[in-house]
Amino acid sequence: MPAARPLTRRVPWAGALPAVRTLGDPGLRTRAKEIDDFSGIPELAQVMVEVMHQHGGAGLAAPQIGVALRLIAVRVPGSDGGDGTSAIVIANPQASPSGEAAAGEEGCLSLPGVFLDVVRPASAEVSGLSPEGAASEFAAGGTLARVIQHEIDHLDGILITDRVPAPAAWQALWRAGLLGAGRR
Numbered sequence: 001m002p003a004a005r006p007l008t009r010r011v012p013w014a015g016a017l018p019a020v021r022t023l024g025d026p027g028l029r030t031r032a033k034e035i036d037d038f039s040g041i042p043e044l045a046q047v048m049v050e051v052m053h054q055h056g057g058a059g060l061a062a063p064q065i066g067v068a069l070r071l072i073a074v075r076v077p078g079s080d081g082g083d084g085t086s087a088i089v090i091a092n093p094q095a096s097p098s099g100e101a102a103a104g105e106e107g108c109l110s111l112p113g114v115f116l117d118v119v120r121p122a123s124a125e126v127s128g129l130s131p132e133g134a135a136s137e138f139a140a141g142g143t144l145a146r147v148i149q150h151e152i153d154h155l156d157g158i159l160i161t162d163r164v165p166a167p168a169a170w171q172a173l174w175r176a177g178l179l180g181a182g183r184r
């Protein structure tokens with residue numbers, strides 16, 4: 001697993017943190033590009049970690065802050081001593097599913113108020129690069145495997161509402177006041 005990044009509160013970008021894009025933003029429905037030039041990626045990774053913690057998210061994908069690159073941040077519970085304020089960031093992540101499929105409740109910072117039971121493989125072999133471009137590979141299970149798969153979906157323009165039967169998605173969007181937000 002890549003080294004965990006501490007929450008620093010020292011944002012290398014000037015000004016406020018970028019806003020999280022929500023349903024209806026076309027960037028959430030676009031396939032993000034592979035990263036081949038890593039200049040500026042460590043700084044972007046730190047911004048993503050800050051935004052994720054600011055909103056209490058379990059993970060964040062770059063397209064959610066308007067950056068169409070294959071970069072994800074995932075919270076690592078307890079890795080900094082127990083308060084859950086560390087994260088790993090993976091560039092060009094890939095997950096090879098393993099294990100049985102399991103249902104679990106998921107939310108999404110881009111779909112505020114929407115919670116859905118999503119069926120995913122319970123574990124995965126994850127590979128990718130650190131924000132500095134170093135190769136990394138590890139086995140993920142449990143919540144970590146679920147969140148990584150959720151964030152990789154974002155890189156392909158897929159949202160949790162696409163992973164459940166349509167009536168369940170409509171009902172959750174309606175309850176959250178988002179029904180119609182994704183229409184063009």
Ligand SMILES: [Zn+2]
Nearest residue numbers: 107108109110
């Ligand atoms: Zn999400």
